[in-house]
Amino acid sequence: MSTLFDKVWDAHIVRRIEDGPDVLFIDRHFIHEVTSPVAFLGLENRGMKVMYPERTFATADHNTPTINQHLPVKDPLSANQLETLERNTAKYGISYWGLGNPKNGIVHVIGPENGITQPGMTIVCGDSHTSTHGAFGAIAFGIGTSEVEMVLASQCIMQPKPKKMRITVSGKLSRGVVPKDVILYIISQTTASGATGYFVEYAGEVFEDMSMEGRMTVCNMSIEMGARGGIIAPDETTFSYMKGRDKAPKGKDWDEALVYWKTLKTDPGAVFDKEYHFNASDIEPMITYGTNPGMGVGISHHVPLAGTVDSNKTTYDKALHYMGFEEGQSMIGKKVDYVFIGSCTNGRIEDFRAFASIVKGRKKADHVTAWIVPGSHIVEQQIKAEGILDILTEAGFTLRQPGCSACLAMNDDKIPAGKYAVSTSNRNFEGRQGPGARTMLASPLVAAAAAITGVVTDPRTLLNNN
Amino acid sequence: MAYDKFTVLRSTAVPMPIENVDTDQIIPARFLKATERKGFGDNLFRDWRYHPDNSPKADFVLNNPTYSGKILVGGKNFGSGSSREHAAWAIYDYGFRCVISSFFADIFKNNSMNIGLLPVTVSEAFLDKIFRAIEADPKAEFEVSLPDQTVTILASGEKESFAITGYKKHNLMNGYDDIDFLHSMETEIRDFAQKHSL
Numbered sequence A: 001m002s003t004l005f006d007k008v009w010d011a012h013i014v015r016r017i018e019d020g021p022d023v024l025f026i027d028r029h030f031i032h033e034v035t036s037p038v039a040f041l042g043l044e045n046r047g048m049k050v051m052y053p054e055r056t057f058a059t060a061d062h063n064t065p066t067i068n069q070h071l072p073v074k075d076p077l078s079a080n081q082l083e084t085l086e087r088n089t090a091k092y093g094i095s096y097w098g099l100g101n102p103k104n105g106i107v108h109v110i111g112p113e114n115g116i117t118q119p120g121m122t123i124v125c126g127d128s129h130t131s132t133h134g135a136f137g138a139i140a141f142g143i144g145t146s147e148v149e150m151v152l153a154s155q156c157i158m159q160p161k162p163k164k165m166r167i168t169v170s171g172k173l174s175r176g177v178v179p180k181d182v183i184l185y186i187i188s189q190t191t192a193s194g195a196t197g198y199f200v201e202y203a204g205e206v207f208e209d210m211s212m213e214g215r216m217t218v219c220n221m222s223i224e225m226g227a228r229g230g231i232i233a234p235d236e237t238t239f240s241y242m243k244g245r246d247k248a249p250k251g252k253d254w255d256e257a258l259v260y261w262k263t264l265k266t267d268p269g270a271v272f273d274k275e276y277h278f279n280a281s282d283i284e285p286m287i288t289y290g291t292n293p294g295m296g297v298g299i300s301h302h303v304p305l306a307g308t309v310d311s312n313k314t315t316y317d318k319a320l321h322y323m324g325f326e327e328g329q330s331m332i333g334k335k336v337d338y339v340f341i342g343s344c345t346n347g348r349i350e351d352f353r354a355f356a357s358i359v360k361g362r363k364k365a366d367h368v369t370a371w372i373v374p375g376s377h378i379v380e381q382q383i384k385a386e387g388i389l390d391i392l393t394e395a396g397f398t399l400r401q402p403g404c405s406a407c408l409a410m411n412d413d414k415i416p417a418g419k420y421a422v423s424t425s426n427r428n429f430e431g432r433q434g435p436g437a438r439t440m441l442a443s444p445l446v447a448a449a450a451a452i453t454g455v456v457t458d459p460r461t462l463l464n465n466n
Numbered sequence B: 001m002a003y004d005k006f007t008v009l010r011s012t013a014v015p016m017p018i019e020n021v022d023t024d025q026i027i028p029a030r031f032l033k034a035t036e037r038k039g040f041g042d043n044l045f046r047d048w049r050y051h052p053d054n055s056p057k058a059d060f061v062l063n064n065p066t067y068s069g070k071i072l073v074g075g076k077n078f079g080s081g082s083s084r085e086h087a088a089w090a091i092y093d094y095g096f097r098c099v100i101s102s103f104f105a106d107i108f109k110n111n112s113m114n115i116g117l118l119p120v121t122v123s124e125a126f127l128d129k130i131f132r133a134i135e136a137d138p139k140a141e142f143e144v145s146l147p148d149q150t151v152t153i154l155a156s157g158e159k160e161s162f163a164i165t166g167y168k169k170h171n172l173m174n175g176y177d178d179i180d181f182l183h184s185m186e187t188e189i190r191d192f193a194q195k196h197s198l
Helices: A004-010 A037-046 A076-092 A107-113 A128-136 A145-154 A179-190 A212-225 A236-242 A251-261 A313-323 A349-359 A377-385 A388-394 A444-453 A459-465 B086-094 B106-115 B124-136 B166-174 B178-183 B186-195
Strands: A013-016 A022-025 A028-031 A056-059 A095-097 A122-125 A139-142 A156-159 A163-170 A198-203 A229-231 A274-279 A286-288 A296-298 A338-341 A369-372 A420-423 A438-441 B008-011 B013-016 B071-074 B098-101 B118-121 B142-145 B150-153 B158-161
Touching: A004 A139, A004 A198, A004 A229, A013 B186, A022 B186, A028 A107, A028 A145, A037 A076, A037 A145, A056 A107, A076 A095, A107 A122, A107 A128, A107 A212, A107 A377, A122 A128, A128 A139, A128 A212, A128 A229, A128 A236, A139 A229, A145 A156, A145 B106, A145 B178, A156 B178, A163 A179, A179 A212, A179 A274, A179 A286, A179 A296, A198 A212, A212 A229, A212 A236, A212 A349, A236 A251, A338 A349, A338 A444, A349 A377, A349 A388, A349 A444, A349 A459, A377 A388, A420 A444, A444 A459, B013 B124, B071 B124, B086 B106, B098 B124, B098 B142, B106 B118, B106 B166, B124 B150, B124 B158, B178 B186
Parallel strands: A028 A056, A028 A122, A056 A095, A122 A139, A163 A198, A163 A274, A198 A229, A338 A369, A338 A420, A420 A438, B013 B071, B071 B098, B098 B118
Antiparallel strands: A013 A022, A022 A156, A286 A296, A286 A438, B008 B142, B142 B150, B150 B158
């Protein structure tokens, strides 16, 4: 009797070191411009080669501008990192979907949408949100640059096997409650460090009913409660999403893969080190009020009192001071200056459909600056093909080009100091979206409601009017 | 990349009793644009350390001459968030060789050990004792012994053991990294890869 996680992990152990980590074979390795250059430099200094270049896939996303991508990148440091990645991938024979390539986009969006991400695989990337790929029943987690170098050099990394946690959410989600709310709710219950040392399997009716896009949103934010990754057993939803994708197996290979993929589930009676059970009916649209993703509440709630949260007083006061909020205040009605929809968390087609469902026939609030950023060119094309762009344009929004954008304030898209942003991204850390920027994390529906009304608004009130 | 060996460190310590210190605070993303590993210490805790006009914030601990040392002591869940190894590089480049906390984020912990920065996990109670020892005397010294796997508050003699695998301990004490080890396994890895075709 073993868990899904055990099955995949154990199948990839090349060697078990006594009183040490496992040497784990890596099936797929994604790289981007920010965390790879020092790894390539290390490789070069050692005079080593990339062991399996065909198992590594490169994209440019963190530094890239989201307008005028046909022009040279203005920031010289960003341009240098992008050129370095292009040079390194060419030198070692690694596939590179750089700026301008029709397959370019955020690393955790393009992997799945091109069928590179597959069930039962081990997947790593120098990016903590690699946990996204766990939605397919893969073991996927973020690594540091030294480990990127290890994977390039040996297609392996050395990791102690994490403990296992299962989070079960039963029942049906109510109207206006979407996958982002589910994961923000879970993190608010487990805290930002509650799953540190664990790998999380998500189970139960809520995840069984969820689309692949939704499952990716959930697994993406596993890291925000400290987990190395999240994993969901592959099922018919997974297989139908994958079928026909560019790098997915075809013909006889598909049939064989499917037989294996269907074995990827936790055996009845398998034991986890820790379990949580939640009810879907307890979840409402969520929003964060503080400076880590665990500091979230149902949108109809108030900023919690210091004594009721799992944080020391100094840390809690610091967070509220940074946000300019006070204990006991209502979240509804708080002024919003910026709205950001996009990122590896909520930059997929389903997210833009949700956003459009609220803004359709309405107008953007005049004082709100909105950044609408698709996760990839493929998502951008879908937005256009489905008529979503027309809805956005009529409502006064413009669509930008793919990239990480305002999620991490590394490119030109930064929220100014002191301004409030409702963001569909994954982190509300101090300065995450720009020095002094104040982030409230939420779903695409909550983001849309804020963009229309200019204040924090329960999206269910707008759904009912539709 | 080779790094300094770690055996026994005796030093004063810098206290940072804040919980959930994330890697965006340790090094904000806008400073991750280098293609070489150097100079990150200058931007360690950039936005906590400097005003937007680059003048130092007097109340931040790294700007307070009372505190110095090669040991950084942080609140629980230190190093959460982004996987950027630059966070560990920045702490190391600034001059720290050890970070003590009651709880580390997994990726930060791995990254630190991979570059020779020792993350030491102690109990909440012992962490509190360390903070109080620094509060009582900012020049209080601590001893971190990797061979013995202990942290000692030298003023009182109180000590606590910490856990580390034999493999990582050996690496850190000798300045070895995992790539040396993995390189020696090349044939074994190639055989394994044959069974895991694309």
